[in-house]
Amino acid sequence: MTPLEHYPVVDLGPLMKGLVIGGLGIFHVFLAQFAIGGGMLLCYLQWLHMRGACTLARRFIDDYFKVLVLVSFVLGAVTGVAMWFTSIQVSPRTIGVMVREFHWVWGTEWTFFCLEVVAGYLFYRYGPRLADAARLRLLVLYAFGSWMSLFWINGILSWQLTPGSWIESREVWEGFFNPGFLPSLLFRTICAAAIASLAACVLINVVPGFTRSERESLVAICGRPLVLMLGMPLVGAWYFGSMPADSRGWATGGSVPMTMFLTMAVGSSMLIGLYAVLGILRQRLYVNGATAGLLLSLAFVATAGGEFVREGVRKPFTIREYLYSNSVARDGIAELRERGVTADDPYPLRDEAAYPSEQLVLGGKVFRAQCSVCHTLGGVNSVIELTGTWSLEQKRLNIAQLQKTKPFMPPFAGTPEELEALVQLIGWIDAGRPAAWEESHDPLVLAEIRRWIDAAGTRPGRASLAGLPGGEPPR
Amino acid sequence: MTAAFPFGFPPSTAFYLVLLVATLLVHMVFMHYVLAGSAYLAVGRLAGRSRCERCGWQRVLVDWLPFATGLAITAGVAPLLFMQILYQREFYTANLLLSHRWMAILPVLIVAFYLLYLQKSAWIARRAWGWRIAVAAASFLGFAFIAWSWTENHLLSLDEAAWGPLYGSGELRYSTPGLLPRLAGWFLAAFPTLAIELYWQGRLLGVPLDRPPAAEDIVAGLSPLRRLALTALAGLAGFVIAAAWYWPTLGPAPRSAVVGPLGLPWGLAAAAGLAVQACCWLAAAVRDRMPTALAVLATAGWLMGLAGLIVLREAIRLATVDLDVLAEAHAEAAGIGGLPVFLLFAGLNAAAIVWCIRTVRTALESGAKSS
Numbered sequence: 001m002t003p004l005e006h007y008p009v010v011d012l013g014p015l016m017k018g019l020v021i022g023g024l025g026i027f028h029v030f031l032a033q034f035a036i037g038g039g040m041l042l043c044y045l046q047w048l049h050m051r052g053a054c055t056l057a058r059r060f061i062d063d064y065f066k067v068l069v070l071v072s073f074v075l076g077a078v079t080g081v082a083m084w085f086t087s088i089q090v091s092p093r094t095i096g097v098m099v100r101e102f103h104w105v106w107g108t109e110w111t112f113f114c115l116e117v118v119a120g121y122l123f124y125r126y127g128p129r130l131a132d133a134a135r136l137r138l139l140v141l142y143a144f145g146s147w148m149s150l151f152w153i154n155g156i157l158s159w160q161l162t163p164g165s166w167i168e169s170r171e172v173w174e175g176f177f178n179p180g181f182l183p184s185l186l187f188r189t190i191c192a193a194a195i196a197s198l199a200a201c202v203l204i205n206v207v208p209g210f211t212r213s214e215r216e217s218l219v220a221i222c223g224r225p226l227v228l229m230l231g232m233p234l235v236g237a238w239y240f241g242s243m244p245a246d247s248r249g250w251a252t253g254g255s256v257p258m259t260m261f262l263t264m265a266v267g268s269s270m271l272i273g274l275y276a277v278l279g280i281l282r283q284r285l286y287v288n289g290a291t292a293g294l295l296l297s298l299a300f301v302a303t304a305g306g307e308f309v310r311e312g313v314r315k316p317f318t319i320r321e322y323l324y325s326n327s328v329a330r331d332g333i334a335e336l337r338e339r340g341v342t343a344d345d346p347y348p349l350r351d352e353a354a355y356p357s358e359q360l361v362l363g364g365k366v367f368r369a370q371c372s373v374c375h376t377l378g379g380v381n382s383v384i385e386l387t388g389t390w391s392l393e394q395k396r397l398n399i400a401q402l403q404k405t406k407p408f409m410p411p412f413a414g415t416p417e418e419l420e421a422l423v424q425l426i427g428w429i430d431a432g433r434p435a436a437w438e439e440s441h442d443p444l445v446l447a448e449i450r451r452w453i454d455a456a457g458t459r460p461g462r463a464s465l466a467g468l469p470g471g472e473p474p475r
Numbered sequence: 476m477t478a479a480f481p482f483g484f485p486p487s488t489a490f491y492l493v494l495l496v497a498t499l500l501v502h503m504v505f506m507h508y509v510l511a512g513s514a515y516l517a518v519g520r521l522a523g524r525s526r527c528e529r530c531g532w533q534r535v536l537v538d539w540l541p542f543a544t545g546l547a548i549t550a551g552v553a554p555l556l557f558m559q560i561l562y563q564r565e566f567y568t569a570n571l572l573l574s575h576r577w578m579a580i581l582p583v584l585i586v587a588f589y590l591l592y593l594q595k596s597a598w599i600a601r602r603a604w605g606w607r608i609a610v611a612a613a614s615f616l617g618f619a620f621i622a623w624s625w626t627e628n629h630l631l632s633l634d635e636a637a638w639g640p641l642y643g644s645g646e647l648r649y650s651t652p653g654l655l656p657r658l659a660g661w662f663l664a665a666f667p668t669l670a671i672e673l674y675w676q677g678r679l680l681g682v683p684l685d686r687p688p689a690a691e692d693i694v695a696g697l698s699p700l701r702r703l704a705l706t707a708l709a710g711l712a713g714f715v716i717a718a719a720w721y722w723p724t725l726g727p728a729p730r731s732a733v734v735g736p737l738g739l740p741w742g743l744a745a746a747a748g749l750a751v752q753a754c755c756w757l758a759a760a761v762r763d764r765m766p767t768a769l770a771v772l773a774t775a776g777w778l779m780g781l782a783g784l785i786v787l788r789e790a791i792r793l794a795t796v797d798l799d800v801l802a803e804a805h806a807e808a809a810g811i812g813g814l815p816v817f818l819l820f821a822g823l824n825a826a827a828i829v830w831c832i833r834t835v836r837t838a839l840e841s842g843a844k845s846s
Contacts, residue, residue: 005564008571008642074588077548082581084555085570089578092567099559100804104813110552111817111824117549118828121542122835134838141831145824172812348643 003332003413006345007092009368014379017090017372022311024086026304028079030195033188033303035072036150037196038064039116039143041225046136054221056214061135062128063207064200069124073117091373093327094318102156105176109152116145150188158184161314162242167321183239190232191303193225194272198296205289212286219280219287226276232269244320246407246462247313255408258312265305268298315408316460324410326370333413333458341369341414356428359439363425366418370410377429384430395423396445400452403461411458416449417441476737476793480786483737485802487809491561496785498553503781505547507668510618512536512543513587514662515669515706516594517615520608522695527607529694531682532673532702539676541591548584560808562632565796569632576647577628580621587617619662626658633795653724660717664784666710667752670703671777674770677703685766704760711753729791738790745783751776 012020042061049057087095099106119142127135158180159166166175200222204215240248250258272295279285287295318325328336342365349355349364367377375383387395398405399419402412412419420440428437481489481496519526519533527533558566570577590610593599599606631637631649641649677684677699688698697705722730732738755773759765765773 007564007567008638010571010574070589070592073545074585074592077545078581078585078588081548081552081555082578085578085581088567088570089574092571096559096563096567099556099563100808101811102813103556103560103808103811104817106556107553107817108813108820110549110556111821113552114549115824115827115831117545119831121545122831125542126835126839129842130835130838131842134834137834138831141827145827170811346639348639350643350645352643 001329001331003329003336003339004327004341004344004369005093005096006347006369008347009372010089011350011372012376014376016374016376016380018311018374019380021083021086021090022308024079024082025311026300026307028076028083029307030300030303031072031076031079032150033192033195034199035068035076035116036143036146036189037192037194037225038068038072038199039120039139039146040193041196041200041222042068043136043139043143044225045221046132046139048221050132050136054217056210056218057221058132058135060200060204060207060210060218061139064203065120065124065127067199067203069120073120077117091318091325091327094323097319097323098156098160101170101172101175102159105152105156105172109149112145112148112152114145116142116149119145147189147192150192151185154185154188155181157310160317160319161247161310162244163320163322180239180242183235183242186235187232187239190228190235191299191306193228194276195296195299195303197222197225197276198272198292198299201287201292202289202296205287205292216284216286219292220284223276223280223287226273227281229269229273229276232273236266236269243313249462250313250315250408251309255312258309261305261308261312263305265302265309268302268305272298272302316403316410324413326373326410326413328370328410328413333411336413337415337453337458339415340418342366342418345369354433356435356437357439359421359441360425360428360437362418363421363423363428366414366422367425370413371422383426387426388430392423392427395426396420396449397452399423400449401456403459404456407461409461411456411460412453416446416453419449419453420446476732476735476790478736479740480737480790484798485806487805488561488798488802490809491557491805492789495554495557495561496782496789498550498557499785500782502547502550502554503785504668504672505543505550507665508543508672509540509547510622510662511665511669511706511710512540513591513611513615513618514665516540517608517611520604520611524604526694529691530702531677531692531699535673535676535680537594541588541595544588544591561801561805562792562796563804565632565635566628568638569628572631572638572641572647573624573628573649574647577624580624583617583620587614587621590614590617622662623658626654626661629792630654630657633792635795651724653721656717656721656724660714660721663710663713663717664781666713667707667749667756667777668781670707670710670756671752671770671774674700674703674765675774678770684764685770686764688763698763700763700765701760704756707756708753708760711749711756715749725791726795728794732790732794733787737793738787741783741786741790743783745780745787748776748778748780748783752780 010017042064045054045057045061048054049061084095119138123135123138123142127138130138155176155178159175159178162178162180163175164178165171166178201219204210204218204222210218240251246254251262253259275295280287314320314325316325317323317330318327322330324330328341342362345365349361349368352361352364355361355364367375367383371383375381375386377384387398390398396419399412399422400416402409414422424437424440428434431437477483481492484492513536516533516536519530522530591614593610594607594614599610627649630651630653631641634649634651637649637651674684682699683689684700684703688700692699694702725733733742752773755765755769755776759769759773
């Protein structure tokens with residue numbers, strides 16, 4: 001495996017790439033879970049209708065399915081493709097490894113997606129004209145296809161954080177059925193059921209033609225799957241427990257944003273769960289459109305928080321123990337420290353003429369290769385802001401020992417000359433990009449940087465990661 | 476590249492190439508329907524309300540284009556997957572170089588998709604005719620933009636020499652002499668596909684295309700079948716002109732690949748397929764009926780032509796990439812497990828899809844009989 005593959009790096013200006021992929025991911029996950037839970041809910045309603053337990057179900061199913069098709073088959077499907085394309089924009093190497101290692105799993109998922117689309121569209125088009133038994137069969141196949149899509153994708157996504165024994169064996173099924181697979185699948189299934197129920201409560205109030213008592217009856221029935229949220233704390237704890245200790249550490253105080261987002265996810269879920277169990281299911285409260293909309297918004301907040309945490313706790317990796325967040329291979333650090341991270345970079349800087357020295361151009365390339373996936377030079381999570389209070393020497397030391405400065409950062413993967421160039425670039429931008437900037441090639445400084453880099457080692461910063469296979473033994 | 480496609484490549488490369496070509500063919504079946512169908516609607520709407528309301532094909536397209544778009548997107552996932560195995564570096568690099576401009580296809584696709592649903596809605600039925608023209612045109616322009624972007628992306632992925640300078644310039648648009656003719660070629664090739672698909676769709680919906688038309692079906696002097704024939708023949712003729720325009724823009728290596736052992740058999744198959752289609756549609760237009768046998772022959776010609784063109788597309792690409800480097804990556808990918816599981820579920824889900832369709836057909840037929 002090569003230490004780094006050079007791709008042209010996308011510049012999103014002041015936007016952090018993680019925000020772009022994160023924002024889209026949250027939106028897509030929410031839609032996908034709505035579709036998955038929707039399929040299960042509609043099967044249940046159709047079954048109730050066939051047992052004579054809900055006379056309104058058939059009509060409501062047809063209304064709900066129209067929304068499902070318009071939302072899920074258009075926005076859900078296209079945002080799914082968008083996730084692929086956005087992943088390429090943000091981290092081509094990560095998505096490249098995922099595709100290579102799991103292309104048959106992805107292919108299998110695609111066959112279920114085909115089933116979901118065909119069964120779903122047949123129901124949308126012909127459902128109202130079909131007898132109950134045929135409707136139920138189509139709905140079951142639709143729900144099964146959509147849930148199986150989750151099954152396959154969940155294995156790939158959970159593998160990123162908990163690759164398990166795949167790291168040694170490189171066996172696809174050992175990676176797929178990783179320690180996080182089952183708890184994550186169960187957790188997402190509960191989320192999907194809850195989102196679909198809440199969306200149904202919104203729809204019951206929006207669709208014209210139902211009387212107040214009919215709405216009450218439908219809300220009571222569609223709210224039933226929310227009881228699954230009672231299992232959320234247990235499954236959530238199992239899921240959380242399946243994560244590596246250092247990842248859990250980020251979300252439990254190690255990183256303030258992670259902890260905040262986890263609190264947001266847990267808090268929102270708890271509020272929804274309490275209202276669902278005590279209000280909707282126990283006291284049979286009527287949920288009007290505004291309340292249902294508010295609950296659904298809370299579910300979106302919970303999804304956003306949860307997905308942010310899931311993405312964030314992988315740091316400093318995108319594929320744990322294999323690929324760092326800046327696409328440098330875990331075992332490639334030492335080589336890049338000798339060869340240089342920019343040595344094979346065929347791409348010039350876009351505004352090269354604006355840099356007053358070759359060293360600053362080099363610094364720009366180092367930033368682009370190692371930092372730009374998470375940081376900007378003047379926008380969100382700007383390195384200029386983050387290092388603004390550091391002295392020159394602090395910058396050199398802190399970047400040379402980056403994984404020890406901030407343990408969710410990967411180790412610096414370049415030569416002392418490249419590190420010095422990056423430090424000079426930061427200083428130059430912080431000084432307002434003056435027209436002249438003296439180059440810094442002091443051999444004593446470079447020797448000191450080399451010493452610091454060597455002292456930091458090539459392993460990740462957290463003690464729990466230090467003894468990973470392929471790493472140096474803990475000191 | 477001394478043997479006909481897909482022979483002469485390392486086994487893993489040949490395997491993924493065949494999968495790419497096969498899945499791309501399926502994607503094209505739906506994608507052509509959407510691209511040419513939305514163009515047909517956009518142009519057809521200009522003829523005014525009364526003519527449009529009498530044109531059965533426009534009604535069919537309005538009704539089925541959303542589903543076809545869903546299928547085109549779904550079917551597009553598989554070739555996208557295999558392309559990432561075969562040409563990962565090239566495809567990713569082109570994506571990244573075009574950046575936001577490339578990513579714009581996604582919101583545009585969402586808008587174009589929803590506009591197709593809007594054309595089916597009661598809301599637009601209540602609006603002035605100009606609304607329908609505008610919505611149909613906007614939807615088509617959306618799909619045309621996506622087609623342009625894919626062509627641009629594909630050509631950029633083949634032009635490694637342009638990558639560095641394009642990145643350095645900060646430009647998010649790639650222009651090359653081959654862009655327009657190639658785009659025109661694929662766009663025009665979509666019309667014969669649309670014609671053949673509409674023919675069979677019409678037959679399934681009970682349109683009597685295998686016998687002379689009724690007087691009330693003739694709009695602006697053309698029967699439904701002649702409209703299809705005209706669509707197909709115009710597309711075929713346009714495609715031949717675009718191909719002739721595209722040929723001089725190709726470099727020596729791609730040309731050798733096309734006329735050499737790799738591509739020649741497929742080029743001949745494509746030419747034969749186009750000729751068969753043209754003859755069938757001419758015969759149908761002259762007699763104003765297309766019996767089943769003639770339609771089957773035209774369909775076979777269409778399939779042969781499309782398959783041949785897709786292979787030529789790959790032959791041109793294969794002539795521009797470093798196969799030694801790629802073959803190593805393909806062998807590595809082929810060594811990764813999971814294929815039996817994929818094949819198992821592909822078979823089961825294909826059976827489930829057929830079962831779904833049969834269930835609906837049986838239910839509808841029995842419903843029709845009982846009523």
